Amino acid sequence: MTVSELAQLDDFEAVALPEADREIDGAYSGDLLSWVMGRARAGNAWITIMSNINVVAVASLADTACVILAEGVIPDEEFTATAQARQVNVLRSGKPAYEISLILGSVL
Amino acid sequence: MSDALSFHYDVDGESFSSAGQASAGVKKNLRQLGIDPEIIRKVSIAMYEGEINMVIHAGGGEADITVEDNCIVIVLTDRGPGIADIDKAMEEGYSTARDNIRALGFGAGMGLPNMKRYTDEMNISSVVGEGTTITMKVFF
Ligand SMILES: Nc1ncnc2c1ncn2[C@@H]1O[C@H](COP(=O)(O)OP(=O)(O)OP(=O)(O)O)[C@@H](O)[C@H]1O
């Protein structure tokens, strides 16, 4: 499934989709940045409640397919602009990380 | 590639929001050189962890990246407080990061272990009160 296809599902909303056609290959959930760096794989969807600017850097360098902001988190302008500029796809969802994981488990 | 190519970055110790710029720059440069994405990913992650450490723990520093025939060499140098017990610092979960840093998602104590994991060679030399130099190599 591509990131833009995921964004079209009911529980998801696009925040920034600079590489909308990117394929999602599995997922990783976590908020501690070094754990994500160490454990997420390239192409994963990364589910987190963190929305500070360092999240964009980690997603870019770890080469995840997209960030999914959980729990209805709304990122600020700088976050969205930086994601766009650095080719980092970002979605958001009102659901908690566990429920997002369940959805991904059924659609991926 | 026969000539060694190198990039130098000054890592600002003040600004948190721009932290990671040197790593982003390296990623971009390596991409332009057509280097294998897997290698770029390893170098980017190791370098980012080191760069963030210099910002958080050492008040900034310098990064030098050299593309050699058979590997990429990353040298990170700072004049921070140094690391008294390197073995301890290398343990997963060991961190001296303060609460304001932890609130940003750092401080898991996984940075140095990640640097080791994603590189083929890593050497730390540190003198308390003088600073730290970390050298890492990723082979093609
Ligand atoms: N350049 C440095 N100068 C001084 N101390 C350092 C430096 N780099 C690491 N340290 C020390 O080593 C500890 C472990 O570093 P490590 O990167 O593994 O974890 P962290 O930075 O605390 O958290 P994380 O990287 O998971 O966000 C740090 O908490 C700090 O005490």
Ligand SMILES: [Mg+2]
């Ligand atoms: Mg660290």
